[in-house]
Structures are given as structure tokens and as C-alpha cells.
Amino acid sequence: MGLEYLYSIGLDVNDVESLKANTDDNTYSDLTLFEPLVSLNIKYMKDFGIKNYTDVLIKYPGIFLRDSESFQNIFSKFDKEDLIQKVAKNPAVFKKMVEFVDNN
Numbered sequence: 001m002g003l004e005y006l007y008s009i010g011l012d013v014n015d016v017e018s019l020k021a022n023t024d025d026n027t028y029s030d031l032t033l034f035e036p037l038v039s040l041n042i043k044y045m046k047d048f049g050i051k052n053y054t055d056v057l058i059k060y061p062g063i064f065l066r067d068s069e070s071f072q073n074i075f076s077k078f079d080k081e082d083l084i085q086k087v088a089k090n091p092a093v094f095k096k097m098v099e100f101v102d103n104n
Helices: 004-009 013-021 025-033 035-048 053-059 061-065 068-076 080-089 092-103
Strands: none
Touching: 004 013, 004 035, 013 053, 025 035, 025 061, 035 053, 035 061, 035 068, 053 061, 053 092, 061 092, 068 092, 080 092
16 A cells, blocks of 8 residues: 555656655655545646646645645635646645635
8 A cells, every 4th residue: 555546646656756755754654544535635636727736746745635625725715727827836835825724
């Protein structure tokens, strides 16, 4: 058991290796344990129109461990096209959006 399920969501071998290298043991364990939740959140981000969702996942995997309602709420707080454009330019913007929603 591991992160192999990510291949069916659109990640490739290099993406998964990068994710493993950039993830602490607890987060890695949670990513494997909560496969359905992580898959649902990735699919939601992908379907929303974030084309570089793999970059966001690799850099900020903990965000994908949020319950799906909380995860989807982040997207509802911002203009869709603006969010897509900003995250495309810089995946760190999504982390800042998460922090904004959590603190407001």
C-alpha cells in the first residue's frame, strides 16, 4: 500500500517520487490511509480547472487531507477564473488562500 492510487488521478512516477521526497512520515501515512478523501479532493481541484494540481499536491500535500466540505469551501470564497489564473502562476497562492479562509 502506498501512493500508487495517485497514478489513476493523473500523477506520473516523477510526481509521486517528488511527493514522497517532500512529505514527512506522518503526512505520507495519512495520504495512504485516507486515499478516498485525498482522491476526492484532487478530483475536485482538477475538475474545478486547476491544471497544475500536481504542483499544489507535491508542495502542500496536507491541504488534501482536509475533509471534502472544508476543501471545497476554499474554492467557493474566490472568483473561479481569478483563482485558476493565480494558482497557475504560483501554486503557493493556493496555500495562502487556505490560510485566508481558515483565519477569516
